[in-house]
Amino acid sequence: MSDLAPELSTRLAALERRVAELEDAEAIRDLKARYAELVDRRYRRGGGTVEPAELASLATEIAALFTEDAVWDGGPGLGTCRGREAIRERFLAPTLLFSWHYFVKPRIAVRGEEAEARWDVLAPCTTRDGRPHWMAGVEDDAYRRVDGRWLHSRMKLSVVFMAPHDRAWVRG
Numbered sequence: 001m002s003d004l005a006p007e008l009s010t011r012l013a014a015l016e017r018r019v020a021e022l023e024d025a026e027a028i029r030d031l032k033a034r035y036a037e038l039v040d041r042r043y044r045r046g047g048g049t050v051e052p053a054e055l056a057s058l059a060t061e062i063a064a065l066f067t068e069d070a071v072w073d074g075g076p077g078l079g080t081c082r083g084r085e086a087i088r089e090r091f092l093a094p095t096l097l098f099s100w101h102y103f104v105k106p107r108i109a110v111r112g113e114e115a116e117a118r119w120d121v122l123a124p125c126t127t128r129d130g131r132p133h134w135m136a137g138v139e140d141d142a143y144r145r146v147d148g149r150w151l152h153s154r155m156k157l158s159v160v161f162m163a164p165h166d167r168a169w170v171r172g
């Protein structure tokens with residue numbers, strides 16, 4: 001039996017590392033789902049934003065999903081924010097009348113206290129002029145564990161297309 005002890009100990013340690021990585025990846029999926037939920041709750045189902053007090057509360061909750069030194073990069077159309085407070089301010093001023101984010105196909109790589117992920121995003125939305133659009137893109141994220149909790153440290157959106165709903169995404 002003693003001959004098996006070192007092998008079992010090694011195998012157990014490897015299994016514990018694998019389980020920890022899976023739990024970390026699941027926590028990151030939950031973080032991304034919470035982000036999408038909060039961002040989309042800024043809009044009423046019939047269109048338009050929620051009342052200012054609720055919007056302020058949501059912006060604070062969204063910002064709390066980021067590290068103090070995080071970077072939120074929405075690309076040329078949405079701009080870049082550096083730091084949790086700037087991110088909170090950004091989410092106080094929605095650029096749309098409605099959105100509903102779907103983050104799919106996550107590719108998550110956990111490396112100790114840091115992680116990276118790539119997500120495909122599909123977001124039906126309504127622009128300020130009242131026109132419905134389809135937006136599709138890719139989000140490249142970095143995460144850091146702070147006080148035992150995973151937070152976004154960088155989020156970068158790259159839009160693949162933003163097409164009016166009535167024209168779809170076919171170029172013609």
